[in-house]
Amino acid sequence: MARQLVPGRSSLPPADYLEETRALYNSLGYDSYRWAERTEVTPLTPLSKPLSDSKIMLIGSGGIYRQGQVAFHTKDDTSIRLIAADTPTSELRTAHFAYDQTDARDDINCVFPLERLHQLVDQGFIGGLTAMHAAFMGGIYSTRRLLSETLPRLLDQCQEHKPDLVLLVPV
């Protein structure tokens, strides 16, 4: 399979992960998976300045860690990793159980585009980057623990590093 993204839209609907997951659970004899549903609307905070003046913080859910750090485990790991802006791409790793990591391990910019963001700063498209960025393991099955453990840790970092905009990259 050619691994390329090309301009245009597919004529087919998006991949139906919900249906595939339902089918897998049913085939194993489990009850239907209960996805978290959020009904409340979070108010929009508009960007207060142009992108070219904005400082950006990158947060990725793809289980990214830096060589020398403890890797994520895969049983509801609610910890986070701080990734310094000047981290060489060659030192970034992934530890995750719910996506094929082959391409991300070949080129971490597939899931954590730190190198590309530096280029956008050089081009003047964005104003700058925070000194620290963050990553976590998105495969947390407990919504309660995600909300009470992971999110406060990420919020603390946002409040410390004060970005104008946080780029969340789900995986």
Added chain:
Amino acid sequence: MFVDAPLGHTTGPPGEPATQLQLLTDGLTAGAAIKQSGTIVPLPYRWSDDEWRSDALSWSRQRQDQGDTGRPPGSAPSDTRNERNPDPQFQTAKDAELAAATDWDDQCLVCVGIEP
């Protein structure tokens, strides 16, 4: 922003820096222009073939065929989910050595929420 690509390629395909940059530029521009909470903007790109989308979790079965899910051989053959493991899943053995050699106080500064 919705990127219509297989899992693991949220910000583009590997080894395609120009595409990755364009995707980020388009995504940030569209995100900055949003006027209403909950807006979903599909970015105008598609994967170069459509085969993956009819069986988007097939990679997990391929892993099982290779005996690579962390499950004991022969167990639950129809269960293609990876074993969930409470131990750190280092990408390489060298990573595990380097993490073990890192001073614990230094480790805590960059790994928030882990215990010795």
